[in-house]
Amino acid sequence: MNIEQLAATLAAIASPQRLRILATLADDRLHVSALARRVDMSRALLYMHLTKLEAAGFVVGGLELSADGKALKYFEATPFVLTIDLPTISAAVALSPISPADETD
Amino acid sequence: MNIEQLAATLAAIASPQRLRILATLADDRLHVSALARRVDMSRALLYMHLTKLEAAGFVVGGLELSADGKALKYFEATPFVLTIDLPTISAAVALSPISPADETD
DNA sequence: TGCATGTGTAATGTTTTTATTACAGGTGCA
DNA sequence: TGCACCTGTAATAAAAACATTACACATGCA
Numbered sequence: 001m002n003i004e005q006l007a008a009t010l011a012a013i014a015s016p017q018r019l020r021i022l023a024t025l026a027d028d029r030l031h032v033s034a035l036a037r038r039v040d041m042s043r044a045l046l047y048m049h050l051t052k053l054e055a056a057g058f059v060v061g062g063l064e065l066s067a068d069g070k071a072l073k074y075f076e077a078t079p080f081v082l083t084i085d086l087p088t089i090s091a092a093v094a095l096s097p098i099s100p101a102d103e104t105d
Numbered sequence: 106m107n108i109e110q111l112a113a114t115l116a117a118i119a120s121p122q123r124l125r126i127l128a129t130l131a132d133d134r135l136h137v138s139a140l141a142r143r144v145d146m147s148r149a150l151l152y153m154h155l156t157k158l159e160a161a162g163f164v165v166g167g168l169e170l171s172a173d174g175k176a177l178k179y180f181e182a183t184p185f186v187l188t189i190d191l192p193t194i195s196a197a198v199a200l201s202p203i204s205p206a207d208e209t210d
Numbered sequence: 211t212g213c214a215t216g217t218g219t220a221a222t223g224t225t226t227t228t229a230t231t232a233c234a235g236g237t238g239c240a
Numbered sequence: 241t242g243c244a245c246c247t248g249t250a251a252t253a254a255a256a257a258c259a260t261t262a263c264a265c266a267t268g269c270a
Contacts, residue, residue, distance in 0.1 A: 014119040019112055020108060022194050081189070083186065083189075086131040086184060
């Protein structure tokens with residue numbers, strides 16, 4: 001994982017709203033509208049947050065048919081453990097796409 | 106650590122620039138101007154990033170006198186280990202200052 | 211048919227973050 | 241005195257993130 005990926009992963013959860021969404025989904029599998037009510041935000045905004053969480057792999061969503069035949073989009077949290085420390089960061093930076101020859105200092 | 110604090114901590118390192126700064130400081134203690142050259146950015150911008158890193162406790166800085174009597178501001182990285190998973194997030198959300206009684210769902 | 215419920219997104223506005231430029235100082239030394 | 245360093249910050253511009261509103265469309269059911 002390079003520096004851009006690490007930053008993107010962290011950015012995906014560096015938001016109170018998205019942490020709340022994640023915590024809610026950690027408890028319950030919910031479809032978008034139900035989740036929107038639970039966390040008290042508009043669906044449009046929730047979609048934006050879910051898109052970011054899903055892009056980073058923290059949640060997955062899929063369409064499912066309810067008992068009465070309606071298509072519902074259910075999301076669930078993906079279990080993960082993320083450990084960050086200085087060596088992790090240095091390793092990520094070492095992989096990064098900047099020219100590995102600069103300073104004169 | 107509540108949800109706001111957790112998000113703020115993550116946000117402090119959720120940036121390629123700041124990760125690069127942290128990795129650089131993990132190797133070397135440097136003063137601001139030297140660091141600016143090393144990571145190739147203006148001091149003004151670097152100050153902004155350092156302020157965020159310091160506010161979250163990832164770096165510490167202090168003035169020191171060089172051998173020839175000039176005041177230099179040295180920064181160094183603070184060792185840390187940050188582990189995040191779903192239980193961590195749920196625990197942080199549980200501590201949060203939102204009214205703990207809402208939905209009817 | 212009309213209502214309640216759901217998905218999905220475009221357009222737009224607001225706020226925050228990120229970045230640049232330009233100052234105003236200070237030290238040591240040739 | 242003038243140059244080469246350094247710290248610190250204000251003003252501003254540019255870009256990205258966040259949030260709201262409004263729409264199009266689909267299903268089941270009274």
